[in-house]
Amino acid sequence: MTSKERVLSTLNFTNTQERIPRQLWSLPWAQEHCPEMMERLSRDFEWDFDGPDTVLKEQPVTKGDAYAVGEYVDEWGCIFTNIHRGVIGEVKQPIVEDDDWDDVGRVHIPEELLSFDIDQVNRSCEQKQGKFLFASCCPRPFEQLQFIRGTANLYMDLMDPPPKLLEFMKRMHDFYSRLMEKWAKTEVDSLNMMDDWGSQNDLLINPQLWDEYFGPMYRDYIDIAHQNGKKIFMHSDGNILRIIPKLIDLGLDAVNSQLFCMGLENLAPYKGKITFWGEIDRQHLLPRGTTADIDQAVESVYRTLWQDGGCIAQCEFGPGANPENVYRVYQAWEKIRNK
Amino acid sequence: MSILSEISENLQRGKAKIVKELVQQAIDEGIPAQDILEKGLLAGMDVVGDRFKKNEVFVPEVLVAARAMNMGTTLLKPLLAESGVEAAGKVCIGTVKGDLHDIGKNLVKMMMEGKGLEVVDLGTDVAPETYVKTAIEQNCQIICCSALLTTTMPVMGEVVKEAEKAGIRDKVKIMIGGAPVTEAFCQQIGADKYTTDAASAADAAVEFCRGMA
Numbered sequence: 001m002t003s004k005e006r007v008l009s010t011l012n013f014t015n016t017q018e019r020i021p022r023q024l025w026s027l028p029w030a031q032e033h034c035p036e037m038m039e040r041l042s043r044d045f046e047w048d049f050d051g052p053d054t055v056l057k058e059q060p061v062t063k064g065d066a067y068a069v070g071e072y073v074d075e076w077g078c079i080f081t082n083i084h085r086g087v088i089g090e091v092k093q094p095i096v097e098d099d100d101w102d103d104v105g106r107v108h109i110p111e112e113l114l115s116f117d118i119d120q121v122n123r124s125c126e127q128k129q130g131k132f133l134f135a136s137c138c139p140r141p142f143e144q145l146q147f148i149r150g151t152a153n154l155y156m157d158l159m160d161p162p163p164k165l166l167e168f169m170k171r172m173h174d175f176y177s178r179l180m181e182k183w184a185k186t187e188v189d190s191l192n193m194m195d196d197w198g199s200q201n202d203l204l205i206n207p208q209l210w211d212e213y214f215g216p217m218y219r220d221y222i223d224i225a226h227q228n229g230k231k232i233f234m235h236s237d238g239n240i241l242r243i244i245p246k247l248i249d250l251g252l253d254a255v256n257s258q259l260f261c262m263g264l265e266n267l268a269p270y271k272g273k274i275t276f277w278g279e280i281d282r283q284h285l286l287p288r289g290t291t292a293d294i295d296q297a298v299e300s301v302y303r304t305l306w307q308d309g310g311c312i313a314q315c316e317f318g319p320g321a322n323p324e325n326v327y328r329v330y331q332a333w334e335k336i337r338n339k
Numbered sequence: 340m341s342i343l344s345e346i347s348e349n350l351q352r353g354k355a356k357i358v359k360e361l362v363q364q365a366i367d368e369g370i371p372a373q374d375i376l377e378k379g380l381l382a383g384m385d386v387v388g389d390r391f392k393k394n395e396v397f398v399p400e401v402l403v404a405a406r407a408m409n410m411g412t413t414l415l416k417p418l419l420a421e422s423g424v425e426a427a428g429k430v431c432i433g434t435v436k437g438d439l440h441d442i443g444k445n446l447v448k449m450m451m452e453g454k455g456l457e458v459v460d461l462g463t464d465v466a467p468e469t470y471v472k473t474a475i476e477q478n479c480q481i482i483c484c485s486a487l488l489t490t491t492m493p494v495m496g497e498v499v500k501e502a503e504k505a506g507i508r509d510k511v512k513i514m515i516g517g518a519p520v521t522e523a524f525c526q527q528i529g530a531d532k533y534t535t536d537a538a539s540a541a542d543a544a545v546e547f548c549r550g551m552a
Contacts, residue, residue, distance in 0.1 A: 083439060083464060090439040151442055155399035156406065159353055199443075200518045201536060202394045209399070261518075283519040287489045320489035 003048035004189060007132035011231055011253050011275050013309035019337045020306075021048040021132070022313035022330055023278070028067045029086030030317040037323035045330050050131040052124035052188065060112040075110035078147035087319060094150035099157070101164035107148055109175050113137065118186050125187035134233070135183035135191045139176035141169070141217050142195040158209055173217050180221050184228035190253070191225040191232045193218065198238020200261060207242050215246060222251045233277055241266055248273050256314065260285070260297070264304045272307040278314025280329050286321040291328050298332035342368065343379040346411065350383030353403025355410045362411040372418035377455070380411045384453030388538035391450075398446065401537070405449035412452075426457035428548025431473045432483040433461030435494035440487035443517055443537070447483060450541035456548065467494060467501040474502070474511050480551050481544050484530075486517040495520070496528035512547045516540055 001009075001018050009015040024041060031038050060075035066088055072080040082089025095106045116136075125133055146154050157165050180191055195214070197203055203210065218234070225232035234247065235256040247255060248270060255274055259267060260281035267276070280286060280297050289297070298313075305311050313333035317326045340348070342365050349357045358380075365375045387404040390396040430451055434444045441463050448458045459477055461469055470482045482502065484495045495515045502508045512531040515524075525533035532547070534540040 081439065083437065092439070152402055152445060156353075156402045159399050159403050199398070202397070204398050206397045206399065283489060284521070 002130040003046070004130060004132045007048055007189070007312070008231075010309040010312065013272055013307060015309045020302075020311055020313050020333050022333060023047060023049040024317060024326075024330070025278075025314060026317040027087055027319070029084075029319050030321075030323075032086050034317070034323045037327060038317075041317075041327060041330070044327075045334070048132055049134060050128050051134040051136055052121045052128065052186070054116050054124070054136045055120055056112060057115040057117065058112040060110040061108070074147065075108070075113065076144060076148060077106060077108045078144075080147075084319070091147045091150060094148065094153060096149045096153075099153075100162045101149075101157075101168060104164050104168050107168070109171060111175070114179055114182055116182075118182070121186045121188070132190065133188045135180075135186065135188045135230075137179050137183050137191070139180065139193045139217075139221055140195050141172055141176065142197070142214055144172065145169070155205065158205060158213070161213075169213065173220070176217070177220055177224065180224045184224050184230055189231060191221065191230050192234065193221055193232070194235040196237040197243060198236065198240040198258070198261070200239060202239055203242050204238065210243060211246070215243075215250065218247070218252070219250045226251060235277075244270055244274070254312065258283070259301065259305075264300055268304050271305050272310055275310045275312060276301070276305050277312045278316075280315040282316050282318065282321060286315060286325050286329075288322070289325055291324070294325050294328040295332045295335075298329060298336070302333075302336050342370070343375065343382070346375065346379030347383035347386070350380060350404055350407045350411070351386050353400065353407055355403070355407040358407040359410040359414065362414050366414065366418065372415045372422060373424045376412065376415055376419065376424075380408050380415075381453060381455050384408055384450075388450050388453060388541060392536055392538040398442070401446060401449060405453065408449075408453060427455040427545060428481065428551075429457045429459070429477065429479045430481040430483055430544055431459040431461055431470060431477065431479045432485070433465030433470060434463040434485045434487075435491050435498070436464055436466045437494060438486050438488050438491040439463045440485075440517075443487065444483075444485040446537035447485065447516065447540045450537045451483075451544050454541045454545045456541070456544055467497040470498050471501045471505045471507065475505065475507060479511065480548055481512045481514060483514045483516070483540070483544070485515075486520060489519045492517070492519055492524065495524075495530060499529050512551070514540060514543060514547075 006018050007021045010021050062075055063073035064071055066072045067086055069082055069085050077095050078091055079093050080089035081092045096104055183191055222232050231253040233254040234252055237258055239262050240257050241262045254277040256277040285293055285297055315329045346358055346361045387401055391401050432448050434441050448460055451458050459473055474482050484498050486492045499513055514532045515530045516534055522533050532543050534543055
């Protein structure tokens with residue numbers, strides 16, 4: 001069985017024999033601070049996910065390095081301040097400062113990201129045949145709006161949205177939809193999207209606001225994927241228990257979220273309905289857990305959420321993680337199912 | 340409905356302009372500033388804080404309520420100062436060195452202000468010495484430290500040590516919070532209080548200030 005077949009059978013809940021698919025998320029920090037472990041991980045495990053090399057005919061304008069100390073300006077013109085090499089910074093200066101969004105003209109919608117050639121992408125997909133391939137795009141409407149406006153400002157705006165914000169959200173969604181449509185025409189296996197929706201305890205915003213403004217956007221992206229025969233994955237940090245059933249209803253195939261912050265037992269009802277794309281607790285277990293803790297955590301995820309599919313072995317190798325624990329995560333998953 | 344109840348109701352709905360108008364009206368009617376603050380603005384924030392603790396309202400609702408409260412307190416501040424009304428306590432707050440995340444810290448600040456506490460906001464990336472220096476210079480009863488990253492949590496322990504070194508550990512309470520922080524960590528570093536959410540942090544701070552008065 002190829003990686004692609006393994007991932008598909010897991011997403012379709014028909015993986016009765018094969019090992020659990022795996023993917024490592026590593027921040028540049030990991031390569032800089034733990035190159036030996038990165039080398040060991042890449043040598044000792046076969047990874048199932050990849051993505052095509054993508055050439056843009058027009059380059060979006062960015063300034064600086066997203067992972068370097070200092071200032072970075074992203075494709076939309078949002079300004080990030082970073083004090084740690086190897087991780088991404090924080091937006092401290094919004095580009096839309098006006099409460100009525102009168103200065104929204106400062107935002108650049110990065111149409112350049114649409115300038116890839118489908119044939120070039122498909123040739124790259126062919127070279128990586130056998131792997132499960134992700135598109136190189138990732139709509140994040142809620143987070144991008146925060147980067148544009150500042151988190152607190154955006155939250156307040158959403159309570160009584162000015163017309164120009166709503167107008168901009170439509171334009172942003174139109175852009176993301178066109179981007180997803182174009183990627184859905186390539187030979188990748190899945191589209192993906194992200195937005196951090198949870199605090200440690202609950203959703204960041206009222207679920208009614210989520211239903212009104214953001215759920216419909218995700219529904220459109222999911223529909224685009226499925227209408228084109230693709231799967232679709234989503235990442236969302238925090239406690240997102242309230243929206244997991246909504247995402248299942250929308251048809252999302254796989255979600256990456258902080259399982260341990262939500263409590264595995266609370267996720268048990270969703271076993272067999274969605275695939276949990278990782279994780280293993282990076283707040284407590286990866287930095288400070290023992291190897292026995294890691295084994296137990298992996299075993300609990302498998303026991304609670306696996307049903308001939310529905311789990312992907314994944315964790316994030318970032319600042320604070322004990323490298324041995326990261327390695328142990330994949331060892332523990334392999335012990336469970338090693339074909 | 341009394342004007343003070345109206346202030347509270349509108350604050351809960353985040354109607355900043357209406358709150359400001361009603362506060363001005365209450366001042367013009369000769370209602371004491373302290374009553375407007377406590378029975379109008381703070382009463383409204385109390386309801387918001389309780390509902391936030393129960394996960395009935397979310398961060399945006401708290402933010403717009405706090406914005407409305409600030410509009411009202413701006414009008415009241417000179418009057419409160421004139422009549423010698425003092426805050427329920429004084430707190431300095433910041434996100435620890437190496438960490439630029441501030442949403443959690445800002446929420447705690449708003450909730451504490453909503454309890455009538457005076458809060459000195461040190462911002463983000465705050466060194467342990469800065470917390471302690473501020474607490475000494477501004478007579479703060481409480482130091483509040485926030486962290487989102489597992490890598491910056493240990494700085495909270497340095498704040499505790501710095502307070503010990505400066506000889507103020509018995510005069511200030513040290514509160515900690517943030518996504519990766521736990522009760523066990525609080526005990527391990529010798530801080531005084533960990534709370535799981537902003538509203539509980541404000542409640543705990545008020546209790547500390549009462550106990551230290």
